[in-house]
Amino acid sequence: MIVKSGSARWEGGLKDGKGAVSTKSGALSDQPYGFNTRFEGLPGTNPEELIGAAHAACFSMAMAMMLQEEGVGNVRIETTSEIGLDKEGDGFAIKTAHLNTRVSGDGDRAVIEDCARKAEKGCPVSKLLNAEITMDLTVG
Template sequence: MIVNHGSAKWQGGLKDGKGVLSTKSGALSDQPYGFNTRFEDKPGTNPEELIGAAHAACFSMALSMILEQAGVTDVDIQTTSQIGLDKEGDGFAIKTAHLVTRISGKGDKAVIEDCARKAEKGCPVSKVLNAEITMEVTVA
């Protein structure tokens, strides 16, 4: 089993508090986050954009493998995962993850689209998200 991790430190209350997060690899180190970066679009990061980045990266890697197995070559994949944070009762819940991907490669368009659908459901991050996952595919 491969185990990776991220960590976070938080000080203060919800609205006036501040936090930093880091990743095992050091790609993120003491990256600031807080109420203002999550709900007020201020500079810094937030959990939803990190989940979105992880989802987009995982999907793209899974898709590249599936395309390779299907004989598609010269692959270029650009993906965004839009993570929806919705009000739920007294709190919030992530309810949606919408993949938007643009794929170019040498191969049949229908095969490429089918591979994208397989990756949408099969990438490990898609499997862990308990959210409605949808996707738009453009094959160039």
Template sequence: MIVNSGSAKWEGGLKDGKGLISTKSGALSDQPYGFNTRFEGKPGTNPEELIGAAHAACFSMALSMILQGAGVTDVKIETTSQIGLDKEGEGFAIKTAHLVTRITGNGDPAVIEDCARQAEKGCPVSKVLNAEVTLDVTVG
């Protein structure tokens, strides 16, 4: 099993607090985030855009593999994943992940579209959006 990780630090309350996001690889290192970047559209990152980037990347890689298996060559894929955060009760929930992709390649357009539909359901990030979540807690 391959295991990668991201980490976050947070100080303060919800609206006045500030956080830092990092990745194991160092691609992100102490990138700031907060209420204003998540709910008020201010510059900076937020969990949903990071999920969107991961989803778009995963989908594109999965699609590349499926297209290769279908004999499609000279493939170029550009993908965006729009992650929808909706109010749910007293909190929020990610309810939608909408992929938008542009694919070029040498092959039957119907086959290319079918491959994209397979990647939509089969990429690991699409699957994780309905994953079992577990937790280990240390207090103090």
């Protein structure tokens, strides 16, 4: 089993507190986050943005593997994942993840589209998310 880790530190209350997230690799090191970056749209990171980045990266890698297995060459994949945080009862829940991906490669369009649909549901982060996952795909 492969194990990766991230960590977070939080100090203070919900609205006046501040936190920092880090990854074991050092890609993120004490990156600040807080209520204002999560709920008020101020610059900075938040859990949903980080999940979106992880989802986009995972999907793109899964799709690249599938395309390679199908003999599609010269592949370029650009993906974003929009993570929807919705009010639920007294709290919030992530209910949606929407992939926007643009793919080009030397291969049959139907094969590329099929690989995208498989990666949408089959990448490890998609499997982790207990959310409705949708996708818009542009090939070309």
